[in-house]
Amino acid sequence: MNHHDKSVDVYERLADALDALPSGFTRTPSKVETELIKLVFTYEEASLAGQLTRSAETADEIAKRVGLDEAEVTVLLESMIPRRMIRADTLALETGVKGLGKVEATPGQEPKAKSVKKYRLSPFLVGWFESYLQESKPDSKRFSQLYEQYVIEGGGERIFAPRPGPQGVIPYRGSLKPEWLEREPHNDIAAHFQRYDRFLVIDCVCKKEQVACYGHSCDLPVKRCGFVGMPPMVPLSENVLSREEAMKLWDGLDAMGTMVIEGFYGFTMGAEAPQFVGGCHCCGCCCCILNAGRLGNLKETIQRSNYRVVKDYEKCHACGECVRRCQFFAHIFDKAADDKPVYHREKCVGCGACGMGCPSHALHLEPVSEENWFHVPSSFVEWEEARLRNMGSTK
Ligand code: SF4
Ligand code: SF4
Ligand code: SF4
Structure with missing residues (x-):
């Protein structure tokens, strides 16, 4: 497949496409963001990804729109999903289904509705930034240095400042009254640990980014991110922990006094309704979102709790x-x-x-x-639309 069209700068086009997403991708005068893109996307990947938007489309629709072969487009799209450059959603074809709901049947059941795989552009953060740093690559140091430069040049503005924020603070277990948890179930961390048997816990990529950039970071443990619930059949491993192990790790992190934040109330991690689906124990020393907020570079970064x-x-x-x-x-x-x-x-x-x-x-x-109460959007789509409405104010 030949994507080389010399009249188009595919990296510039992709940077603009990413900036048009509700998560944003601030453009800077030095265009350091296109350097970040070049480390992660091949020319072909950037060429295709830059023609996608937040609207989910089938491979067939994308192929027709960009004038390429459907089979080749599918292979390229699928290869980008694990690296979180593309997000795939299975959308219900029936009308009235809210948001980007998954409709696959649970084991032993028939699907509730005919479903079809659709693809959309995945954001920089939370998205391919985390994925790239999760695996230590030869270019991790260069990527981290470019990222630091990007932040210094105002890179966080369109990502962190618009409300609703990209990440939300979840108050500590034990710090909220039961009736407050009933009003906002997405704060119920204890219920999350009862819902699942297995939990995916990954390394803190922000800490890895600091180590790659400066050779050191804070003393907090690196394994403290995620705690995403998994089905019981997922085998236990270094990163998939039993409930008992996960809760022990969580308790230890709580005792250290770091801050619990999560991907926007579960929506950005696939939840259908506001729900605690996993969270990070963040420190201001490593976390770019906390850092930008606490040093006063931006008035608001993380979405405060109520x-x-x-x-x-x-x-x-x-x-x-x-x-x-x-x-x-x-x-x-x-x-x-x-x-x-x-x-x-x-x-x-x-x-x-x-x-x-x-x-x-x-x-x-x-x-x-x-x-002053922040009313959490009821769906991912509502969150995205609220962000887009408010993003003009940060330009
Ligand atoms: S200084 Fe110590 S006793 Fe006083 S409010 Fe802070 S933690 Fe509590
Ligand atoms: S932000 Fe600071 S003052 Fe507020 S609850 Fe957290 S630790 Fe306490
Ligand atoms: S969000 Fe927090 S815990 Fe997660 S990767 Fe960043 S600093 Fe680490």
């Missing part, structure tokens, strides 16, 4: 654990306040990490007011 900490200064004995735990510098030691850390509510993203670590029970989460 809770904020309330502090009882009477109970505080200035141990400093909250200062250590808060990834957003919301607790700052202050000589003028009897050396007790002063809590800055405007910086709080509502993770509950400080409260769970406070030995004096001086900190707890409370819901934000109804007028």
Whole structure:
């Protein structure tokens, strides 16, 4: 198949196509983003991917539209799925099915509706950025350096700033009242661990990116990302853990006081409705999203939870654990306040990490007011459309 059309810069076209997605791919003056693309996509891959959008299409539809052979297009599309450059969805053909629902039958059942495989362009983040760094490749260092340059040149703006954010804060287990969990079931981490028998836990790619770039990172363990539920028949392995092992690892990470975030309330990871489908234990030192937010480069990055900490200064004995735990510098030691850390509510993203670590029970989460309540979109499509509506403001 010959995709070489000299009148088109396929890498530029792909960068624009990625930027048009609800997840965004900020264009920079130096065009460092096209260098990132060139490390990941071959010419043929970039040529085809750059002609896709967020609208899911069959291989036949794509082939006809771009003037190529369907069989060759299918092979190329399928080869890009594992590297998360292309996202495949099986769409229900019946009307009235919301979002990008999967309709395959569960084992032993007939399919509920005729289904057909459709393809769409997958975003940079969460997408091929993570996939590329997950496997250590010879170009990982170069990729990481380009990524750092991309962030410095404002690369995060269209990705992180528009609301609803690309990732959401999930408050710590034990920090929310049962009635609050009922109102927002996507915060129910304990229920997630009861729903599945197996959990996929992968390496923190942000930490890997730091190591590739600088040769070192923080002391937190590398295996702390995902915890995505798996069916019981998936064999146990280094990355597929039993419920007991996964919960033990999760408990250990909780005790370290990192922040739990997840791919946007499960939608970006295939959920049909807002649901906890897995999460990362993130640290501000490695995570690009937390970093951009806490250093004040962007006003909003991660989607805050609907809770904020309330502090009882009477109970505080200035141990400093909250200062250590808060990834957003919301607790700052202050000589003028009897050396007790002063809590800055405007910086709080509502993770509950400080409260769970406070030995004096001086900190707890409370819901934000109804007028400030963030209503989680009910589907992936609704999330995408809300993002697209709000993206103009970041240009
Ligand atoms: S999101 Fe957090 S835990 Fe996941 S890869 Fe990034 S820093 Fe690591
Ligand atoms: S962890 Fe609790 S007791 Fe320690 S400094 Fe913070 S608020 Fe005070
Ligand atoms: S103040 Fe506490 S709840 Fe708020 S962001 Fe910091 S650690 Fe999380």
